[in-house]
Amino acid sequence: MRVLIVDDEHLARAVLREYLTTHADVEIVGECANGFEAVKAIAELDPELVFLDIQMPKLDGFEVVELAGSKPHYIFATAYDQFALRAFEVHAIDYLLKPFSRARLGEALAQARLRNARPAQIEAVVKEAAARHTPIERILIRDGARVHVVPTASVDYIEAQDDYVAVCADGRQYLKHGSLAELEAQLDPAIFVRIHRSHIVNLSAIARIEPVSKDSHCAVLKSGVKLPISRSGYQRIRELLA
Amino acid sequence: MGRMFWAERSAALYLAAWVMLGLMLAVLLGAATNAGIVASLLFALPLMLVYASVCGYSSYYLCRAYPLATRSLRPVLVVFFVTAASAALLWCAAALAWAALWRWLAPSMGGVLLSPPVAAAMFGVGVLLYGMTACAHYLALEFERARRLETRELELKLLAQDAELRMLRTQIDPHFLFNSLNSISALTSIDADAARDMTLQLAGFFRHTLGLEAHRKVALSDEVELTRRFLAIEQVRFGPRLTFACEIADDAARCLLPPMILQPLVENAVKHGIGQLPQGGVVRVQAVRAGSQLKLRVENDVDPDGGPAGKGGGVGLANVRQRLNTAYGIDASVHATRDGTHFRVDLILPADMGE
Numbered sequence: 001m002r003v004l005i006v007d008d009e010h011l012a013r014a015v016l017r018e019y020l021t022t023h024a025d026v027e028i029v030g031e032c033a034n035g036f037e038a039v040k041a042i043a044e045l046d047p048e049l050v051f052l053d054i055q056m057p058k059l060d061g062f063e064v065v066e067l068a069g070s071k072p073h074y075i076f077a078t079a080y081d082q083f084a085l086r087a088f089e090v091h092a093i094d095y096l097l098k099p100f101s102r103a104r105l106g107e108a109l110a111q112a113r114l115r116n117a118r119p120a121q122i123e124a125v126v127k128e129a130a131a132r133h134t135p136i137e138r139i140l141i142r143d144g145a146r147v148h149v150v151p152t153a154s155v156d157y158i159e160a161q162d163d164y165v166a167v168c169a170d171g172r173q174y175l176k177h178g179s180l181a182e183l184e185a186q187l188d189p190a191i192f193v194r195i196h197r198s199h200i201v202n203l204s205a206i207a208r209i210e211p212v213s214k215d216s217h218c219a220v221l222k223s224g225v226k227l228p229i230s231r232s233g234y235q236r237i238r239e240l241l242a
Numbered sequence: 243m244g245r246m247f248w249a250e251r252s253a254a255l256y257l258a259a260w261v262m263l264g265l266m267l268a269v270l271l272g273a274a275t276n277a278g279i280v281a282s283l284l285f286a287l288p289l290m291l292v293y294a295s296v297c298g299y300s301s302y303y304l305c306r307a308y309p310l311a312t313r314s315l316r317p318v319l320v321v322f323f324v325t326a327a328s329a330a331l332l333w334c335a336a337a338l339a340w341a342a343l344w345r346w347l348a349p350s351m352g353g354v355l356l357s358p359p360v361a362a363a364m365f366g367v368g369v370l371l372y373g374m375t376a377c378a379h380y381l382a383l384e385f386e387r388a389r390r391l392e393t394r395e396l397e398l399k400l401l402a403q404d405a406e407l408r409m410l411r412t413q414i415d416p417h418f419l420f421n422s423l424n425s426i427s428a429l430t431s432i433d434a435d436a437a438r439d440m441t442l443q444l445a446g447f448f449r450h451t452l453g454l455e456a457h458r459k460v461a462l463s464d465e466v467e468l469t470r471r472f473l474a475i476e477q478v479r480f481g482p483r484l485t486f487a488c489e490i491a492d493d494a495a496r497c498l499l500p501p502m503i504l505q506p507l508v509e510n511a512v513k514h515g516i517g518q519l520p521q522g523g524v525v526r527v528q529a530v531r532a533g534s535q536l537k538l539r540v541e542n543d544v545d546p547d548g549g550p551a552g553k554g555g556g557v558g559l560a561n562v563r564q565r566l567n568t569a570y571g572i573d574a575s576v577h578a579t580r581d582g583t584h585f586r587v588d589l590i591l592p593a594d595m596g597e
Contacts, residue, residue: 008478008520009421011428034520055417057545079420098424137549150545174521179404 001113002048005031006038006064008056012098016051020106026109035059036147041070043073043145043222047120049112051096058169059147062129067142070119073112087128091121114230135188139167141174146176151188156205156221162189171223193240195219195233203240252382256290256298263371264290273426274363277354281344284353291341293333293368297375300325302342305379311387320469323369330368334361403456403568417513419444425479428551440478442499447471452500459594460464462529469508469527483522484512497536498594501568506558507540515542515585527542531593538589546583559587564577566591 003026007013013031020026025147029045032038035058042050042064050072054061054129061076061084077096078098087094094111096104154169161178167174176183178202184194194200206224209229217229220238229237259386268286272279304325308318317470341354354365386543422444429437454460466488473486504527511525523543559578566574566589574591 008517009425010481011425011432011479012421014432015424015428018428036520055517057520058547079424080416098420099427151547 001026001049001109002029002045002047003027004041004045004050004072006035006039006041006052006056006061007053008033008048009053012053012077015099016105019102019242020221022102023106023109035064038064039067039147040140040145042072043142047072049073049075049109051075051077055086055168058149060127060129063140065122065126065141066130067147070122074122075108083129083132083175087125088242089129091125093118093121130186134186136186137184139174139176141167141176143174150174151203152187155192156223157202157225157227158192158200168225190240191234195227195229195237199227199233201227203237209237216221250404252529256378257294258295259292261287267367271360275354275357281354285344287342287536289337292336292432293329293371296329296333297372297475300329300491301372301376301379305376305383309383310380320372326372327375329372330365332367333342334365337361337364349471387409398455403565418472418509421479427458429478436478440475443471443475443478447475454501456501458501459497459596460501462490462497462499462504463495463537465499465501465504466495466527466529468502469504472505472508473512473525480512480516480522484516485518485522485524487526488528490527490529491531493553494531494536494593496595497531498596499536499591500565503566503589504538504540506562509557511540511542511585515544519543534593534594536591538591539586541586543583544585546566558597562589583590 003020005013005016005028007016010033013033015033017028017031020028029047029180035056038050038052038056039059042046047242052061052064052074055078056064056077059067060077065074074086074147075096076088077098077100078205079098085095094108096108135152137152139150139152146177150167152171156168156178158168159166161175163179164175164177165170165180165183169178170193171175180194180198180200184200187200191203192200201221205221205223208222209217209219212218212228215231217234219227221227221231264287265283267290268279268282271277271286272282272583275282301322304321308321310318338356342358344354352508422440426437426440426444429440447468450471470486470488473484475482477486483561508525516523516525526539526541528541529541559576563576566576570591574589577588577590579588
């Protein structure tokens with residue numbers, strides 16, 4: 001079994017490495033000390049099993065799963081995170097509580113070998129974890145093996161494109177998998193407003209609002225981009241600007 | 243009976259007041275009835291002292307039975323007026339009997355003769371004196387109540403401080419403790435001596451925090467020692483990612499401050515600062531004494547892309563702020579700033595050398 005170890009503490013990785021050497025069928029394909037490396041390694045090395053610490057710099061364990069997808073089997077490890085523990089219990093996901101014994105790791109491995117990975121449960125936990133940070137201050141976007149961290153303050157507008165959303169920030173455009181409604185729910189409603197079925201705009205990026213015809217408007221951004229405003233969008237934006 | 247009433251000093255004061263009233267009555271009676279000054283004194287003083295004890299006891303019980311805070315004013319006034327009138331009436335009767343006794347015992351002395359107007363005046367004085375005694379009692383009761391409240395408040399404040407400290411202690415516990423134990427678990431097979439060192443450091447740290455009491459101030463050098471222990475343990479976990487720089491001036495090190503002021507700030511610096519930086523960073527503690535002020539600074543590197551200051555770390559900082567406010571009021575200040583890659587907390591508190 002191809003295994004990836006992700007933990008920012010070298011001693012924590014050492015324990016796992018030591019315990020795993022006694023399992024002949026386990027091959028450690030890599031070790032990562034932070035979330036960015038982990039997302040990259042999961043994309044490039046395609047491990048079957050990932051030991052994933054939850055508290056890490058830059059990206060926490062849940063954000064790694066959100067970006068890397070739930071294809072590998074994950075075994076989460078945490079020292080003490082009440083939120084994570086509750087979420088794992090609720091969704092019946094196996095986890096390791098640090099410090100853990102050789103025997104406990106053996107059990108977790110046996111579970112993983114049975115391949116009863118349940119992506120739906122893991123995704124539910126990841127969603128809950130994301131909801132905890134609402135409103136979000138940064139948007140995480142995976143681009144192949146790379147991860148972009150886009151601060152929401154720098155976002156001008158977001159456009160829906162089929163199964164993706166295009167996040168436009170600082171003159172660049174990033175494609176992120178997901179729906180506009182999902183993202184809208186995570187953004188601060190005092191700053192971001194849905195002005196149209198397929199557009200969310202940052203209020204501070206708007207230069208002016210212009211009438212287009214008798215009862216339709218468009219928003220002109222400071223960057224010069226013009227975005228259509230629907231009738232209900234016009235109501236919302238007027239309330240916010242009032 | 244309350245301690246207040248029986249306390250020797252209050253009893254003596256009470257008697258002294260009545261003796262003076264007795265002297266006054268004697269002078270007035272002497273003037274009003276042309277009795278000699280000796281006769282007036284012999285007549286008035288015992289009479290006054292008897293009335294003193296009657297008023298004292300009865301109004302004390304009445305004041306207890308009708309506390310002003312809970313009873314409405316009107317029934318209280320009625321009750322006191324009726325009792326005051328009866329007491330004064332009895333007193334006047336006693337005075338008449340007493341005067342008659344004196345005339346019978348020593349007719350030659352030309353004792354006090356109470357004419358009806360004088361007796362009426364005495365009745366009025368009796369009622370007033372009774373009222374004044376009652377007021378004095380009420381004042382004493384109120385005073386006692388206020389003092390009790392004050393003590394209670396002080397006790398509560400101490401309890402709250404202790405509770406805060408306990409809370410702070412449990413706040414450091416979980417993450418730090420379990421992660422440290424995990425490090426020890428790893429070290430046992432890699433480097434047994436290092437594992438043993440770490441258990442000793444951990445034990446030392448917890449023993450130190452358990453010995454702290456909220457209301458007993460500690461020297462800054464002790465507080466720095468505690469944070470050193472804490473950082474020594476964290477350095478095992480974080481390895482070269484965590485660097486610690488400490489610049490404490492000698493005269494600042496001797497200053498006293500409430501316990502666990504520096505520790506939560508350093509803990510935050512590690513958790514929210516260094517812990518979020520893959521390449522690590524520096525935690526810097528500085529302390530100087532400037533005249534009557536002790537200036538402390540805890541500074542750490544932060545992730546420039548991270549969330550705004552105080553993300554999650556607000557509890558520790560708020561707690562430090564509140565505890566300094568309790569201890570020093572407006573003489574202490576806490577100031578947190580963030581500029582790009584640095585997070586800084588500045589504390590200013592009075593330089594307390596403990597005399």
